Amino acid sequence: MPATPDKPTDPTAVGDTGLLDALQHEVAVFARRAEQTRLGGVGQVRNSMDRAAYLLLNRLDKEGPMGVKALAASMGIDSSTVTRQVAPLVDTGLVKRTSHPEDGRAVVLQLSPRGLARLEEVRASRRQLMAELTQDWKPEEREAFCSLLTRFNRALSARQAAHCAAQQDTSPAS
Incomplete structure (x- = not known):
């Protein structure tokens, strides 16, 4: 079925490529900063x-x-x-x-x-x-951020679960 303006088949075609690039960059920065915080680079070391x-x-x-x-x-x-x-x-x-x-x-x-x-x-x-x-x-704003981050994490989790299921379907039987 060919893509239509309302229903693109390529997920990267949804939205602005520049916005998606900015989003993936911000997620990468977030992951790095979160890891630095966990390791005690920010906040209280005793509570990492x-x-x-x-x-x-x-x-x-x-x-x-x-x-x-x-x-x-x-x-x-x-x-x-x-x-x-x-x-x-x-x-x-x-x-x-x-x-x-x-x-x-x-x-x-x-x-x-x-x-x-x-x-x-x-x-x-x-x-x-x-x-x-x-x-x-x-x-x-806090509630919206938490809601969107929760939604994002659930999407990542669902994607990972689907990927694992697909790998199990294609792996040879023991």
């Missing part, structure tokens, strides 16, 4: 935390204790990745392994009190940073 650790602790706090497979599925990553990322969190006492309440043979990961305290410390630091960076924004 590895991105994977923050996301895992946050997920356990919001969704409660769960097994490795459930945690991996809820985060859209591989179980082996979760296992590797959780190990240092268990070693440092931020996460504890417990028996599943209904099946004592199964292991469940749970945020420890120390992990919750550390997560709250990091959240408070990040909240303060967000407040400083957006102090001259109107509340509706």
Whole structure:
């Protein structure tokens, strides 16, 4: 089906090429600045935390204790990745392994009190940073930015999930 002015088939044809170039540049700058902030280049060094650790602790706090497979599925990553990322969190006492309440043979990961305290410390630091960076924004601007960033992240997540599904469909059976 040929492209029409209303329905282009090429996603890069949507909008102004200059705007898309500016958007991809700003996303790249954002990613770099976010990483610098996480590493303590901006903000409080004592409250920096590895991105994977923050996301895992946050997920356990919001969704409660769960097994490795459930945690991996809820985060859209591989179980082996979760296992590797959780190990240092268990070693440092931020996460504890417990028996599943209904099946004592199964292991469940749970945020420890120390992990919750550390997560709250990091959240408070990040909240303060967000407040400083957006102090001259109107509340509706903060809400719009958060909404658009959430939408952008969901689109990235959906694209990644589709890409992984397509790779599984084309991989040879073992």
